[in-house]
Amino acid sequence: MTKWLETHLPKMVLAPSFIAVLVFVYGFIAWTAWVSLTRSRLLPRYEIEGFIQYKRLFAAPRWDTAMNNLFIFGALFIIIAMVLGLLLAILLDQKIRTEGVIRTIYLYPMALSMIVTGTAWKWILNPGLGIEATVQGWGFEGFSFDWLVDPDMAIYTIVIAAVWQSSGFVMALFLAGLRSVDEEIIKAAQVDGIPTWRIYSAIIIPSMGPIFMSAFIVLAHLAIKSFDLVIALTGGGPGYATDLPATYMYAMAFSRGDIGQAASSAMIMMLVVFAIVVPYLYSELRAKND
């Protein structure tokens, strides 16, 4: 009996977590997928009706705006955060005496919640009293910076705040990557008189492929899940000009009482995440098993 217990104990310890993940991740995804195929409104219904919710979703102008915003925001956020992060990492890689302090300063926004970040930037970007008013106060009367309340530009304020929050983290990733490059190769290149910028562009950066990949995955993941920042900074407005899929889903689920729409938009979000993450996880797991 004790022998049996001893051999099966590890499985029994892992079992509750495994069951929890099966039910609360996979079971719940199945539930949401099922409900996304029904006519559920305020309450879930379980008779499958086909793809009507998805048809409604793709016909809704608000969802169209949300997806467009996701692509604009996602692309700009990922590109700017990566470029800025790489630049900062290279600058910091030059034997800077105060590196520790500077790194701490660049990275602290990552410890803040998106709600705090949004609150701070909402105040700074507020046209009446923020940057606009300050620059006008310096004598530049014609200066205008009212993106926060401009439906066409408001989505870029989300980019500004998100880049501020996450770029330091990308820097930390890249800095670790720069430091992991074999120093012998760099020394050899220096002895050969190859200029520093060439050492970076031809030797160091090309060898950091996996770091670029993980930075991309993390940022893309952050972009798709972005919810709190929009709520705190613009509330999805003006109108629904800065809606993202996550805020659309939330509005349908908890304020519009349209569970069918909420479920189908959540499924689309998951498909977008999977399209990005699955190939990455697959290659990671395969590389490890080899």
Add this chain to the structure above:
Amino acid sequence: MTDLAHPPARKSGAFGKIVLRWVLYILLGLFALYYLMPLFVMVTTSLKSLEEIRTGSLVALPREVTFDAWKTAWSGACTGIQCEGLRPYFWNSVLLAVPAVALSTFIGALNGYVVAQWRFPGANIIFSLMLFGCFIPFQVVLLPMARLLGLMGIAGTIPGLIFVHVIYGIGFTTLFFRNYYVSIPSELTKAAKVDGAGFFRIFWSIFLPLSLPIIVVTVIWQFTQIWNDFLFGVSFSQAGTQPVTVALNNIVNSTTGVKEYNVDMAAAIIAAAPTLLVYIVAGKYFIRGLTAGSVKG
């Protein structure tokens, strides 16, 4: 490590080197200002009176320092119809984060120990399935979770939120501990088994004492995640049980009365203080968690 300012044995004289060095430091300083500016503005705004905010400049230091906004933010600001400030919600977050962090870290440690040291057929598949759960957008589980919490009778309660955070935290905590325990030679477990030590005995007397660094990393990671969470908090709480992030958002975006920017900023700093403090005190572990969470493996 390469060095822009000291190219090997060639051309650019001492003068060029110095100029390059200065440009480098100025650039680094400008970026430091960029990252610090919002924090600076938050702090100075929170110390000004509303009058001074309206007439003064965003980046100016307060002419007269007043802590009134901090008092209001802590105990008087309105989050909707109630006007008790952030205080009750701050404690909600504490009551929520402490058990949720402890539970998810403990479960992750046990799971990681099993997956790394007690491999059995199928353990890797189970681990992969759990890992996968870290990546789902939580929107896809919001609706069924809301129903389940209702059925369990813990909808809108702090235990309900603890439950949700523990469930969706296990994937990451297991990953952290698994990656740490994988690097401990399995001969150690084997030798202990030969000596007659059992599963839990080995865990308590060999693995846990070795685990302090990874426990710190995991606790910091989970604490930051849970303290800063908004999505679960806003979806699964009700008036009175809301965490601090939700209350902050309610204060800032409440439309009634005069907009008190100084109170908003003080409230934001209060809500950010615990994670910011953790970052300042244990930044090294914070960064390790961030990179471990992203560079899987």
